[in-house]
Amino acid sequence: MEIREKINHFGPASMTTEQLFMLIIGSGTKQYPVEQIVQQLAYRSKNFTDLAALNAQTLLQIPGIGQANQGRILALLELMQRLKTCQWLPLQQPVAKNTIVQHLVTKYSGYQQEELMGFFLDVNQSLLAEKILFRGTLTMATVHPREIIKTALMLPCVSLVIAHNHPSGNLAPSQADLMFTQRLQSCCQLFNLNLLDHLIIGQDDFLSFQDRGLL
Structure with a gap:
């Protein structure tokens, strides 16, 4: 089953992190397929545990990632960070x-x-x-x-x-x-x-x- 079909049938929660990045990047290139690009992303970010390592310079060093995909990935990472820092503790409740x-x-x-x-x-x-x-x-x-x-x-x-x-x-x-x-x-x-x-x-x-x- 294609990745796009899988997300349509089962939702994004059913996808692996690699598959989600594949959707963001798209089809890759003839020389560098999307699977290979995502493997490099995983390697350079310690299996996606250190996303801060995927900075603008590092992304452009990965074969198959041009400025368009660099922009998409940087936008995604920035959005993730902003949403995380928008989390607040509930009010009117005791807090230790x-x-x-x-x-x-x-x-x-x-x-x-x-x-x-x-x-x-x-x-x-x-x-x-x-x-x-x-x-x-x-x-x-x-x-x-x-x-x-x-x-x-x-x-x-x-x-x-x-x-x-x-x-x-x-x-x-x-x-x-x-x-x-x-x-x-x-x-x-x-x-x-x-x-x-x-x-x-x-x-x-x-x-x-x-x-x-x-x-």
Whole structure:
């Protein structure tokens, strides 16, 4: 049965990852059939477990992939990443730190844009809001605690967790991370808010300021 017939009869869930990529690429070329192209994609991405390896330069090094297929694959990977980072925790439900950690590790796996997140909790530790507070490198000049405090005061918030990702995978907090956390903690104390933790998210791992005695 042809791949297009299979997806029409049984749906995309019945397809292997290789078959899905074959559908995206199309028929390949006379010299490089689509099966061979997909084998190279699988090889270079460690059997599709490291999709970040399929960057623009790498794709053009694979025989049979021209600019058209490069564009299709890059668009697909970007769309996958955007949809993944659009996932949010349910509101008005109690949330534990471990739940936030698992959520963020999944959310930012392979993500190359640094973001600062805030999780705002009520007196019952229920999640009131999950917000992207800043995109870009976290520095004293670009992020001010007052913006976070302002968001918290607009809610019946009593405690919060902040988190940002390190795309490099290095979990060590920078001097800017430490200074920013200290300033935010001082501001929270002025408004009777409890800063529960600052999390740094790497590649499938995390660092907790609270657990390290930095908070």
